[in-house]
Amino acid sequence: MDLSPPYAPNLNLIERYWRFFKKKILYGRYYETFALFKQACGDFFAAHECYKESLRSLLTDKFQIIDCA
Incomplete structure (x- = not known):
């Protein structure tokens, strides 16, 4: 029986990268054109080199496995 959620954005690395992108480019900013x-x-x-350290910790595949028993 698969207990994982049908969609888990925190487990998808591109979703994490997208969230980081939005934080840096979209949030709290206005572009005239x-x-x-x-x-x-x-x-x-x-x-991308400027964000290397932030992305290194954000885009990791080390997850804590939680026993659902």
Whole structure:
């Protein structure tokens, strides 16, 4: 019997990366034009080295296994 939830975003690494991206690019920011937003997105992905330490701890596959017995 599979007890895992049908969708678990915290277990999906791309969801974690997406959440990190939104935190850095979207939250609390306003872009006057789409071009500025697009540039911010491009800059984020181009500067991935700047986020190396944050992403290293965020994008890990070490999970605690919880016994459901």
